[in-house]
Amino acid sequence: MKKLFAFLLLSAGLTAATQLQAQEIVKGNLDFLKGVTEVNFSFLYNDMNVGKEGKEANYIKKKKAEKDAKEPGKGDEWEKNWIEDRPRHYEPKFIQLFSKYTDMKNGPDVKGKYTIVVDTKFLEPGYYVGVASGAAVLDLDITIYDAADMNKPLCKIKMDQVKGGKGMFDNATRIGEAYAKAGKELGKFVAKKTKK
Secondary structure: OHHHHHHHHHHHHHHHHHHHHOEEEEEEOOHHHOOOOEEEEEEEOOOOEEHHHEEHHHHHHHHHHHHHHHOOOHHHHHHHHHHHHHHHHHHHHHHHHHHHHHOOEOOOOOOOOEEEEEEEEEEEOOEEOOOOEEOOEEEEEEEEEEOOEEEEEEEEEEEEEEEOOOOOOOHHHHHHHHHHHHHHHHHHHHHHHOOO
């Protein structure tokens, strides 16, 4: 029993250490965000790799071919949803959870002094095949700028291997959960670093 307890404690410690290493400041610091109540967000997907396919264009080509092979025309519909899921599902979930943990507002009427750019570098969409499922996983580069000068980053943060939940049937929900987790983790990280 003691060995089992020790093993569980060690496992929990290793898990916590892994989670702490999932995000790190690689340039600058977050001192300038102390007392800030409003921020802007921008999301980039320009240089994203997806799963084992490498560049996103390769993934889209493969998935469209698979969908069209089952039913002609379904590939275009799938691609449209793949792109539109970003502003519909991923970005709102990220912002909602970030705001919850930092009390920093964001929205159409918000004109914050700082802009947080969330650049997705890698996305593993995960899968669901009934008896088995795999979580979506993200690697993100977070860069924070003074909104008046988007050429000089004030802080850069790397977030690697952020996992969403498993067991979700559709891509939008599964990937959306990974963005929600990333927003939560970044929010907690920023709140901790900017405590007065």
